[in-house]
Amino acid sequence: MFIVGMLSWWYSAGWIERAKLIKERIARTVDYFSINLLLKTLFSPFRQISAGKVNGSIGVKWRAFIDRTISRVIGALVRIVIIAIGCVTIFLHCLLGVVTLVVWAFIPLFPFVGFLLFISGWTPVSWT
Amino acid sequence: MDVVFQYHHDRASKARVGGVLGGIIGKLLNVSAIVLALSGVIFVIAGFSIGWLVLGLAALPAICMEWYRGELKKLPTSKKPQNISDVLAGDILAQLAEHPTPKSIALAVGRVFGGQFFGARFGMTASFLQDIASESPDDTVGIWRLALEIREQTRVNEITAGVLVAALVKSFPERDGVLAHLHLEMDDLMNGIRWQDHLEQLIATHTTPGRTGGIARDFSFGYIPLLGRFGQNISERGGLLTVDLEAHVDAVDQLIDTFGSGGRQNAVLVGPTGVGKTTIVHAFAKRLLDATQKLPESLRFRQVFILDAASLVAAAPGRGELENLIMQVLGEAYSAKNIILCLDNAQLFFEEGIGSVDLGNVLLPILEAGNLRVILTMDEQRYLQISQRNPALTNALNRIMIKPATRAETITVMQDQLIVTEFQKKVTYTYQALGEAYNLSERYVHDLAMPGRALKLLESAANYSQNGLVTMNSVQSAIEQTMDIKVGVATGEQEKDTLLNLESLIHERMINQTRAVQVVSDALRRARAGVRNQNRPIGTFLFLGPTGVGKTELAKAVADVYFGGEDRMIRLDMNEFVRNEDVVRLIADGADDPSSLTARAMKQPFSVVLLDEIEKAHPNVMTTLLQLLDEGILRDIKNREISFRDTIVIATSNAGADRIREYIDRGYKLQQFEQQFVDELITSNQFRPEFLNRFDEIVTFQPLGKSELLQVVDLILKGVNKTLATQKVSVTVSQDAKLFLVEKGYDPRLGARPMRRVVQRAVENTVATQMLQGRASAGSTIEISLEQVQQILGTESQAQAITADAAQDPIEASPENSQETPSN
16 A cells, blocks of 8 residues: 555656646746846846936937937847846756656666666776 | 545545654654665765665655655645545544544544644643543544534635534534633634634745746836835835735725726825735735736836835935935836835825925825826825815825724734734734734724734733733733723632622712612622623713712712722713813813813723713713713714723712702602602703613612711711821710711701811811820820810801801812712
8 A cells, every 4th residue: 555655646646746846946947037027128228227318409319319229238238148048047947857757757666776786786986 | 425434545544654754754764865875876986886776775765755745744635525534634634543433533633733723722722622522433423524514614625623623612512601611602713723724825825935026027127226225125025924804905906906007106095093004005015026916017026115204304404405305216216117106104294384394295296197106105184184285186196995904804914913923922822812802902992993903902912921822811911001901800809809898898988878889889790790791881870869968979989999099080070061062072182182081081991980960061962972871982073982881980960959858858768759750850851861761770869867977977087087197196076076066067958068077177176276285195095075076166156157168168069078088
């Protein structure tokens, strides 16, 4: 009963639960990098610097336009860098999640695999 | 559903395994998994292939513990429950024997957290449950049936320990008595089940990290150095406590609608202090930062800043500086594009007068334009004042009214607040303490609305805990100490003695009037035994009778003997309330008129209220008093409910005094004419029947006869001796001299009132003369004879002059000086 109960949970609810945990972890990573927010505001002025409307002569307005453009470019650069880092991190999380779910299926077999490796006498490092 | 417990059911077996793994064996398995894994790695690195085997074996304890964490620790209920074992909580299943009896179920309940929760909070310990539980296995099915019913009723997912506690209590034939002893009802147990379930849910959600927008959330928004200095970002302050009150959820939804739509981007939360306006703003801020909530995009991840009025004013002392600073702060908030400003206690920004700030004119154009998002909070009164002064300002605001929490909501708020309070104060609150905090704060705390007022009392009750447990008694002690009142049932021996001997204690300073003394004493005993109607004053009495018979004296005696001193009396001379306009003086705000009835009752809710010469009050004043007499409350001019439920209300009246004397002279006894006399008062329009009907008792005082006045003389002499005690001198008066004093001091119109003046003249003058002549020294007793008294009082005409003085002297003539006591 003990073994059956444990293994039946391992390959059903336990596996699903693990998948949910991985999904939640990926969702948190996505939230942490807020890539959708960054994409939506990709060309917004950085920290709203020089963002407001300016009244004045054409020269003043031109200068404000240049300032605003620089602010937008800086903002876009910073956001692109973060988007890139975020994408890589999310990808790595996904990869780790898939590996975890695959390994999960083989964990109950570890004692047998260990036994077979022990019988074979193989070790990655040989001191002799 | 099958209500037979199956010991070998799959869930029951798993629960028992979980029980084992949750103990020391689980800890050993954890350690062994780590040790085996590390050893295996070391062996493999060292080149020993046995390391593979060791490493592989480490997976076994690790799998066991993963199973425990994933399923066994909190065993889920079956998806299609068919048997009681499918819905029993895992911790209970693990404890149950193969053939459980109600008693063994009680034992199992006592061993798990949920059972201990009920033990600590409700006083329903394991031993208590075992005492009330049956030992017959035949009764077990009944327990399961009740448990299923209660589970359905409380809508909890499984049959927890709490559900079983309620089922065990419900199955007990004498449950009403047991519950009454614990000051509980079945509904309270249902609330307890929901409370425990709610706590478990809070813990579960608290351990799950929230999604709040991440590092890029504020990237496209502006810098806010000024707001950082003069405001407080409440969005950054997370916490465990979030109570989704029905009223608050509505208010938060309204805020979201207001700011999510295209209208004016402002809202004013209007409600009394303590109702939870600031809490609503916090809940709103929290909701905006929760990525899982459904919100308009324009609101997602917006941050709420509360402006600090004090630091703003302090930073801009010069004329016009504050307005400039405010404009800069508002400009910064607008430019940042993700800020919602909150002006908490917004009336601070709209004060009128010297040294105060009125930013109405600065804020009005901004609020009318509706671009900057602003939330204001203020109480109803201030909102009305501002509305009257600056209607354009209030018209520019979207008003959201916040109502005080209901009893059930307040209890829920308190339950959540306890998580913090118990941690801070290192105490545990019982459920009964929560209910008591609500009841007593509703009655005695006037300056806050619910739930604030109950929370305030609950916190102060922690200082009166016993062995770390805050009970109903702790809450009662807290209110008794802070308000100087008595709310609990009499427990002390001394107080019980006082209550049982009230009549004799009062009669130490009162002569005769046994019926009046009896009815007042009965009312006090009922109050302190906890059997009175809590929604009325302790007692309401109308004392009728001629002057000088002890009506006022009885009120003073009650204040002294029971309430702790004659200063425990709120006395109103109703001849000062003869005009219609005087109603306002009766219910004036304490800040404007500290002598008003409502103001004095707020300050001293545990006292005697004496309404002297009630017949002289204006009819509208009497009408105002009807609610006081009926429900024990009076609304003051600010519409606050002032409680008179811990007072004894005594109204006195001389109306019909001549008629009483007439009856007595004609040989009637009091009982024979009392009812007819009251009817006469109604027919002669001296009192309206609805006014008289409001009193618990109408007591007619009979005029004092000469034999009673003799006893009054003794009382007065007792008082004289008390005064002389400081001189170590005492005085005695011969019996014939006393009779002479009664003869000279008696006036059927004035009762005992002239007696004191006569005795004072005769006795105190003799003593003073003898002391000055050196005939009386310390330790001596002065004996006063009839001759001496006759010499002092002289002729009949002199005595009559004295009694006439007494009748005309406004101080002496006041009822409070009749039947004066030795204690004075």
